[in-house]
Amino acid sequence: MSDINTATKLADMQIPESWAAYTAQRSVEQDQFFQSGVIRAVPNIASQLAGGGFLVNMPYFKPLADDAPQIPDDNKDIELHTIQTAVSQAREYGMDQGWSATDLAAELAGADPMTAISNSISDYWRHINEKILLKTLDGVYGSSTMSNINQFNATDGRRNDHTFSLQNFNAARFQLGDRYRDLAVIAVHSDILQQLQNANIVDQKTGNTILVNGNQLPTQIQAPNPGDTIKGVQIVVDDSLPVKDGVYTSYLFATGAFGWSELPADHAVETGRDGLRFHGVDYLINRRRFILAPAGMSWNESAYQMDKATAHTTAAFPTLDDLGNAKYWNRVADPKLIPFVKFTTTADSIQSTTTPASNTPSSSAPASSSSSSAAPAGK
Known part of the structure; x- marks a missing residue:
């Protein structure tokens, strides 16, 4: 009889600390919005949250004002103008997910569970990335600050x-x-x-x-x-x-059009095992913290916190539905x-x-168009 105490379990497998970063990167590599350039990595965003908090300030320069040029006059000095700046805010998102597999399922599948989990999780996060982007666009275009701006409805x-x-x-x-x-x-x-x-x-x-x-x-x-x-x-x-x-x-x-930054998360990957439940089950937990911010738009944290306080609900991180809420987005840039x-x-x-074409072509008539x-x- 084999010694069950020597059986390899999911929690015993060699999982490098970079595994979470690997799955996140894999989801990016497979995401057509990333690959087409719609979403672009902005690594310096993460450094702004090193001291804590949920918001990142992103200053930018406004276009130069179309002031009338000054006519040369040796009785006057040239008046100096400045370039105006503004700030948009991006919100940190936090999302966790967990998966499990029973011993029996692994036995019947006859496959390496880590390979299956790795591939499936990267696909899962790729789909979530797409949902975040589309939900954000719902919120952006529902905003009163984007009314009749940058949209064409043929219907x-x-x-x-x-x-x-x-x-x-x-x-x-x-x-x-x-x-x-x-x-x-x-x-x-x-x-x-x-x-x-x-x-x-x-x-x-x-x-x-x-x-x-x-x-x-x-x-x-x-x-x-x-x-x-x-x-x-x-x-x-x-x-x-x-x-x-x-x-x-x-x-x-x-x-x-969108800036993205993956942030470090505590216990980004966690594994465990319950030998009693379902006659033996391994589980894996994945935690992500990241930012996906639309250019020219700013997250309205005060409106978000006010709504959460009124509803007596947790306000740590927005849900997908929150991202689609028009009240939480403001346009801060020229259309x-x-x-x-x-x-x-x-x-x-x-x-x-x-x-x-004409049935009786004429040399004086133009060619059929x-x-x-x-x-x-x-x-």
Whole structure:
């Protein structure tokens, strides 16, 4: 009979102290918002919380005022102006999670539990990262300080075209005016990606391949796939983007639209075992402390603490629903310096139109033309 006291248990396994950092880093490497540059690491944020507290002050310079230039006059001195500064605040987030596995489950699986746990936990935190970003955007765009700013809703009843068409895409991009080129990434639902691809293949009215003078109509995008670009804007596909009653929300981002910093956490990884429960169970606990802050926006800690005090609830760290609460976000930067745009459309078929070729060509008539509102321009 084997000696059960020598059995290897999860708590006995060699888990390096950097394991928590490893799983966090792995979740970042797999996250398309990090990889596309929407979220950018800002390591110096962590150092500001070394002495405790939940808030980080992030000072920034405002654009120079458009004061009238001074006309040379040797009877006057040149008046000196200054550059204005402001401060936005970012909130520390704290999230814990635990997992367990019974001896019997491990025996039946016949696999290394640590490998399975490591891979699963990094995927779990990647999904949480996405939820935090999207919940934050809910709160930001619900804020009164962002009313009618950096958002274009094609479904608001003021236009006939509700789709992700060239005209609507451009209307969304140009919410930043002459800074539209800052928007480098667009996140869309897979239904919207399918809509874009379908628009390149067939005439949505007839179901036929679009032909002009017997030739395939050169559409303006090349049936985009994730990683492709639309007018130089990289496509990211994520089905966790909001969908409600047939209305889809897409987001355009500049690189570095969100700043991220992973902070040290006490007992970031903890393991244990209960030999009686479930006839033997190992457990693992993961703790994370981090910041994910949208550029140009500031967390309203006073409103958050006031609500928690009124409700007599714990206020140490915000929940996901708290991040989506419009009262807790304030815009502190000029709209053009808010590096993201909300774009709302439907997944209805993008209508493509063609001008049919004349049956009796004339040398004096211009060549037949075609137009497509199907989708934005390609790579």
